[in-house]
Amino acid sequence: MTGPDDIPGAPLPHPPDGFWPAVRRDLKLGVLAGLQTFWDLAKVMIPAYGVTLALQQLGVIDWLSGLARPLMSALGLPGDAAVPLVVGYVLNIYAAVGSMQALHLDARQITVLAVAILIGHSLVVEGAVLHRAGMNGFVFGALRIVAGLAAAVVANLLIGLL
Amino acid sequence: MQEFLHAFLSGSLDLLVRVFLIVVPIMVVLEVFEGTRAFRAVVRAWARVVRHVGLDERSAAPTLVGFLFGLAYGGGVIVRDVRRHDLPRRQVFIMSVFLSMVHAVVEDSLIFIALGASVFWVVVYRIAWAAAVTLGLTALAEAWLRRRRGDGAPGGR
Numbered sequence: 001m002t003g004p005d006d007i008p009g010a011p012l013p014h015p016p017d018g019f020w021p022a023v024r025r026d027l028k029l030g031v032l033a034g035l036q037t038f039w040d041l042a043k044v045m046i047p048a049y050g051v052t053l054a055l056q057q058l059g060v061i062d063w064l065s066g067l068a069r070p071l072m073s074a075l076g077l078p079g080d081a082a083v084p085l086v087v088g089y090v091l092n093i094y095a096a097v098g099s100m101q102a103l104h105l106d107a108r109q110i111t112v113l114a115v116a117i118l119i120g121h122s123l124v125v126e127g128a129v130l131h132r133a134g135m136n137g138f139v140f141g142a143l144r145i146v147a148g149l150a151a152a153v154v155a156n157l158l159i160g161l162l
Numbered sequence: 163m164q165e166f167l168h169a170f171l172s173g174s175l176d177l178l179v180r181v182f183l184i185v186v187p188i189m190v191v192l193e194v195f196e197g198t199r200a201f202r203a204v205v206r207a208w209a210r211v212v213r214h215v216g217l218d219e220r221s222a223a224p225t226l227v228g229f230l231f232g233l234a235y236g237g238g239v240i241v242r243d244v245r246r247h248d249l250p251r252r253q254v255f256i257m258s259v260f261l262s263m264v265h266a267v268v269e270d271s272l273i274f275i276a277l278g279a280s281v282f283w284v285v286v287y288r289i290a291w292a293a294a295v296t297l298g299l300t301a302l303a304e305a306w307l308r309r310r311r312g313d314g315a316p317g318g319r
Contacts, residue, residue, distance in 0.1 A: 022197075023194065026193045026194040026196075026197070027190060027193070027194060029193045030189050030190030030192065030193030030194055031186065031190060033189040033192075033193055033242055034185055034186035034187070034188070034189030035186065037185050037189055037238040037239070037241065037242055038181060038185045038186060038238075040241050041181050041185065041234055041237075042178055042181065046174050046177070049170070049173060049174060049177055050174075053169055053170055053173065054166070057165075057166055057169075093270055093273055094273070097273055097274070097277060107278050107279075107280070110274070110277055110278050111274075111279040111280045111283045111284065114274035114277070114279035114283070114284050115284060115288060117274075118264075118270055118271065118274065118288055119262075119263055119264075119288065122233075126234060126237075129234045129238070130233070130237060130258055132237065132241055133237050133240045133241050133254060133258065134244065134251065134254055135255065135258045140258060140259075140262055143262060143299075144262050144263070147262075147291075147295050151287075151288070154291075155283055159283070
């Protein structure tokens with residue numbers, strides 16, 4: 001998109017003399033780096049977004065929520081709280097918050113669920129970006145689910161003690 | 163199917179516009195101010211914080227962007243810096259773990275605080291948890307790499 005790969009990527013040459021020439025060069029570099037990064041992200045985010053939509057429309061979210069229901073009691077949450085959790089995992093935080101509105105949770109339950117969702121959300125799209133950065137998006141998705149649930153369990157226990 | 167296509171196209175457009183409007187300004191600001199003393203002071207201050215989870219000064223700017231704006235944007239800067247500075251894999255790993263646990267602190271946290279979640283648990287506790295997980299996983303990954311190499315030599319990914 002921005003032509004040869006070495007424009008935003010390669011080590012930078014010496015900056016030109018003078019204030020304005022330097023600013024102009026940096027602006028140009030910034031726009032090029034911005035477009036390059038935008039393209040890098042778009043290439044992985046759009047297919048990942050398609051996957052999340054397909055998962056949603058194929059009913060995978062409902063199915064996974066059913067599976068996750070029994071886990072919710074470990075977090076001090078009602079079984080229905082599995083829905084916003086899985087919605088957050090597959091889609092994003094905003095969708096999760098939307099489906100939290102339908103539940104009647106107290107302040108402590110909202111906090112515990114918030115911790116789990118804040119650590120694990122948008123796993124497909126953000127996992128694709130991590131994959132692009134050279135990490136394994138699947139492993140990181142699993143890590144965020146496990147670490148997020150563990151953080152929520154610990155938070156639930158500690159809030160009870162305080 | 164038509165419904166899916168419609169949702170996909172309008173959602174993609176939404177996503178692209180949002181990413182564009184955030185990524186291009188971030189990159190311009192980074193590029194223009196990266197050389198200035200004020201920016202370097204901020205990055206150095208941040209580097210002194212993230213040093214505690216094993217990140218060096220080169221990783222400070224991408225982590226700061228991710229921490230403030232979101233994993234995707236931090237990831238974008240990571241991709242740029244891997245290309246430009248040849249960031250070592252070990253640093254990319256530590257950044258990815260840390261940012262996986264906590265990113266977009268302001269925006270994401272505020273959404274749940276508005277719902278009634280406690281500020282302490284969604285911000286302070288989450289950052290502490292992120293630091294603990296990052297240190298733990300880095301130690302695990304290093305131990306695993308040492309074992310796989312079958313020697314006691316330090317270093318790693």
